[in-house]
Amino acid sequence: xxxxxxxxxxxxxxxxxxxxxxxxxxxxxxxxVYAEAVCxxxxxxxxxxxxxxxxxxxxxxxxxxxxxxxxxxxxxxxQENLMQELAELxxxxxxxxxxxxxxxxxxxxxxxxxxxxxxAESRQRHGELVDTLIxxxxxxxxxxxxxxxxxxxxAHGHIGSHLESIIRALHKPxxxxxxxxxxxxxxxxxxxxxxxxxxxxxxxxxxxxxxxxPHHVVMVGADTDVARAQLQEATxxxxxxxxxxxGAIIPGDADIALAxxxxxxxxxxxxxxxxxxxxxxxxxxxxTTTAMIKRTKISLLVLR
Amino acid sequence: MxxxxxxxxxxxxxxxxxxxxxxxxxxxPEAIAFSVIAGVDPKVGLYASFSIAVITAxxxxxxxxxxxxxxxxxxxxxxxxxxxxxxxxxxxxxLTGLLQILAGVFKLGLxxxxxxxxxxxxxxxxxxxxxxxxxxxxxxGENATLLVFAVLAxxxxxxxxxxxxTKAVPSPLICIVVLTGIAMYxxxxxxxxxxxxxxxxxxxxxxxxxxxxxxxxLQIIFPYAATLAVIGLLESMMTxxxxxxxxxxxxxxxxxxxxxxxxxxxxxxxxxxxGCAMIGQSVINIKSGGRKRLSAxxxxxxxxxxxxxxxxxxxxxxxxxxxAVMFMVAFGTFSWSSIADLRTNPKSSSIVMxxxxxxxxxxxxxxxxVLLGVLLSALFFARKVGDILYIGSTLSEEADHxxxxxxxxxxxxxxxxxxxxxDFKEAVxxxxxxxxxxxxxxxxxxxxxxxxxxxxxxxxxxxxxxxLNEASATLVDRFAVHDxxxxxxxLMGH
Numbered sequence: 001x002x003x004x005x006x007x008x009x010x011x012x013x014x015x016x017x018x019x020x021x022x023x024x025x026x027x028x029x030x031x032x033v034y035a036e037a038v039c040x041x042x043x044x045x046x047x048x049x050x051x052x053x054x055x056x057x058x059x060x061x062x063x064x065x066x067x068x069x070x071x072x073x074x075x076x077x078x079q080e081n082l083m084q085e086l087a088e089l090x091x092x093x094x095x096x097x098x099x100x101x102x103x104x105x106x107x108x109x110x111x112x113x114x115x116x117x118x119x120a121e122s123r124q125r126h127g128e129l130v131d132t133l134i135x136x137x138x139x140x141x142x143x144x145x146x147x148x149x150x151x152x153x154x155a156h157g158h159i160g161s162h163l164e165s166i167i168r169a170l171h172k173p174x175x176x177x178x179x180x181x182x183x184x185x186x187x188x189x190x191x192x193x194x195x196x197x198x199x200x201x202x203x204x205x206x207x208x209x210x211x212x213x214p215h216h217v218v219m220v221g222a223d224t225d226v227a228r229a230q231l232q233e234a235t236x237x238x239x240x241x242x243x244x245x246x247g248a249i250i251p252g253d254a255d256i257a258l259a260x261x262x263x264x265x266x267x268x269x270x271x272x273x274x275x276x277x278x279x280x281x282x283x284x285x286x287x288t289t290t291a292m293i294k295r296t297k298i299s300l301l302v303l304r
Numbered sequence: 305m306x307x308x309x310x311x312x313x314x315x316x317x318x319x320x321x322x323x324x325x326x327x328x329x330x331x332x333p334e335a336i337a338f339s340v341i342a343g344v345d346p347k348v349g350l351y352a353s354f355s356i357a358v359i360t361a362x363x364x365x366x367x368x369x370x371x372x373x374x375x376x377x378x379x380x381x382x383x384x385x386x387x388x389x390x391x392x393x394x395x396x397x398x399l400t401g402l403l404q405i406l407a408g409v410f411k412l413g414l415x416x417x418x419x420x421x422x423x424x425x426x427x428x429x430x431x432x433x434x435x436x437x438x439x440x441x442x443x444x445g446e447n448a449t450l451l452v453f454a455v456l457a458x459x460x461x462x463x464x465x466x467x468x469x470t471k472a473v474p475s476p477l478i479c480i481v482v483l484t485g486i487a488m489y490x491x492x493x494x495x496x497x498x499x500x501x502x503x504x505x506x507x508x509x510x511x512x513x514x515x516x517x518x519x520x521x522l523q524i525i526f527p528y529a530a531t532l533a534v535i536g537l538l539e540s541m542m543t544x545x546x547x548x549x550x551x552x553x554x555x556x557x558x559x560x561x562x563x564x565x566x567x568x569x570x571x572x573x574x575x576x577x578x579g580c581a582m583i584g585q586s587v588i589n590i591k592s593g594g595r596k597r598l599s600a601x602x603x604x605x606x607x608x609x610x611x612x613x614x615x616x617x618x619x620x621x622x623x624x625x626x627x628a629v630m631f632m633v634a635f636g637t638f639s640w641s642s643i644a645d646l647r648t649n650p651k652s653s654s655i656v657m658x659x660x661x662x663x664x665x666x667x668x669x670x671x672x673x674v675l676l677g678v679l680l681s682a683l684f685f686a687r688k689v690g691d692i693l694y695i696g697s698t699l700s701e702e703a704d705h706x707x708x709x710x711x712x713x714x715x716x717x718x719x720x721x722x723x724x725x726x727d728f729k730e731a732v733x734x735x736x737x738x739x740x741x742x743x744x745x746x747x748x749x750x751x752x753x754x755x756x757x758x759x760x761x762x763x764x765x766x767x768x769x770x771x772l773n774e775a776s777a778t779l780v781d782r783f784a785v786h787d788x789x790x791x792x793x794x795l796m797g798h
Contacts, residue, residue, distance in 0.1 A: 074636020
């Protein structure tokens with residue numbers, strides 16, 4: 001039973017095409033406590049991959065309501081007056097937000113400059129965060145975001161309000177930064193033998209991102225022949241590319257087992273695939289990806 | 305998906321609920337007044353406003369917009385109700401909903417782009433005038449007593465004066481409460497809402513219109529349903545655009561069409577009349593801080609709770625107090641700036657606006673007014689674009705060869721001008737017509753070119769046409785250039 005499957009896996013493996021990687025490292029900056037770490041991770045990533053770094057601040061349409069006017073009366077020209085009033089309020093608010101964002105981007109530019117990234121660009125866009133990221137997707141190679149944004153900063157054990165929709169909407173690798181940054185010393189790849197992750201291994205092996213850093217390829221589940229063969233394939237790919245690789249198969253629930261392994265082995269960056277199941281199943285069971293992002297204390301690189 | 309749902313419903317709870325209550329209080333007098341216009345019991349309008357507000361909140365395409373029983377729709381129903389009764393109105397309401405759903409499914413919301421700004425202004429002004437005129441029976445003839453005028457004046461003072469003192473309570477509500485209290489205390493002898501017919505005494509119940517399901521019934525209700533569907537969608541789309549502008553957020557117009565249809569079917573099934581989006585109420589909602597779906601939902605629910613539980617009190621409201629509120633709605637809906645703009649706007653757009661208003665006020669049919677407005681705008685536009693045509697020419701040194709250059713738009717309105725641009729009397733051997741910078745838009749243009757060629761040949765000249773291919777590229781029905789910048793360059797630059 002297991003033999004033909006592995007054979008199949010192997011042949012599929014050799015056919016895997018590594019997509020051509022072009023574009024910038026795109027870092028989302030806001031006024032949350034994650035912003036500095038986002039800059040650091042982005043600078044580090046851009047430096048290793050030798051690509052341009054783009055710092056982005058998105059001005060969400062904030063729909064603060066006007067001063068309460070419950071008079072319920074329609075004066076003469078009510079509509080024109082209301083239009084004026086609302087437009088003026090929005091203008092003031094947007095100007096302030098833009099000014100604030102510019103200062104933030106300036107600080108971010110300084111920070112990445114200190115890390116040796118001199119050609120970084122910064123830009124400000126109006127609109128919904130997710131929509132903006134989709135617009136910029138073609139020129140993005142890796143997206144760097146904080147685990148939570150300014151809106152949900154203090155909601156520990158939760159993930160940011162936009163993060164899940166970002167991961168779903170984009171088809172680029174997403175680096176989810178924790179609050180503090182240190183250059184990763186050990187990287188763990190959560191491997192499940194799926195098409196996404198098989199491709200992920202090849203990308204990791206070919207990319208300058210993790211070069212020179214010891215990798216752990218970890219599978220969660222029963223220690224079967226099939227699993228072992230899948231793991232062997234993965235580690236082979238990495239070894240062939242010159243990586244120092246440790247393979248492991250651990251039992252348990254994915255999020256808990258991986259978190260334990262990470263703490264035991266002092267791993268500071270984890271690579272994983274995202275949202276494999278159907279939406280309906282997730283709605284009922286919850287998704288491993290979301291659980292993982294919630295639980296983990298280290299930064300994650302999520303692959304689509 | 306859940307995030308989007310939460311965003312469109314519960315991201316502005318406090319503002320939405322407060323605004324919903326203010327809107328509900330303002331909806332009650334309007335729903336009663338519009339029932340009176342249509343000639344049905346007040347409960348028909350009140351049930352309609354409840355169900356339409358709630359259903360459009362759920363399935364509509366424009367969060368923050370308020371829909372309910374409206375004057376524009378009520379005016380269409382008058383004759384149907386007078387000649388055939390309420391049951392036929394309910395049947396027509398169901399059919400209206402069905403037609404509106406079809407309009408949404410076939411994406412007819414997009415047709416709104418043919419309705420120019422002048423037509424919209426005309427529609428709004430006509431609506432305001434109609435609402436105002438519909439109040440006059442209550443304050444003229446045998447109703448024109450000093451008492452009625454005193455109550456009306458007092459009402460207007462409260463409505464417009466109170467906001468200068470406090471903006472924390474709805475002034476129309478205070479107007480109604482105070483005037484009803486005074487009228488009851490002194491036992492004024494004047495017409496009240498109770499005299500207008502039955503008020504809701506229970507929650508609405510499901511009922512199927514009691515009409516025979518025959519072709520004859522369809523023949524009776526279809527013309528009304530079609531008019532209602534068109535007017536309902538027109539006002540809803542216009543209101544949606546206004547709310548889009550006010551809140552600087554987009555809306556889904558086709559979903560709104562379907563939403564209006566579903567709401568009308570819902571209204572018809574619980575004994576309510578057909579309705580649509582309400583410009584005045586929607587502006588009040590935005591002004592009071594309502595932004596999301598919850599605001600319209602709250603408005604509908606609060607309205608129903610209020611009328612069911614304070615029904616006996618509602619019956620005591622003097623009609624004159626109601627008229628004061630409706631005057632406010634009419635004055636607030638009217639676009640006063642459009643009067644000042646008459647002097648500065650182009651004459652053609654002023655004519656479009658005024659004709660829309662006049663036709664509506666004369667026929668009491670908003671759909672006819674809009675139709676005329678759209679036609680006039682199209683004609684004025686065609687005339688204007690037809691003027692963009694220039695025909696120049698040069699004569700060769702030997703005076704035997706004239707070359708014409710045609711620049712601009714050739715189509716039905718400019719075809720005569722095109723032919724007139726050539727000098728057929730001149731005796732030359734050769735004529736060249738350079739069309740590289742002209743656009744031929746229709747068959748009329750082509751046939752007038754044929755005519756020109758034929759005439760020159762009859763005068764004995766050899767005709768050569770240059771650039772016809774480029775000029776006639778516009779003949780093709782679907783030459784979309786807006787998404788291809790280089791195509792525009794080629795079309796306009798040649």
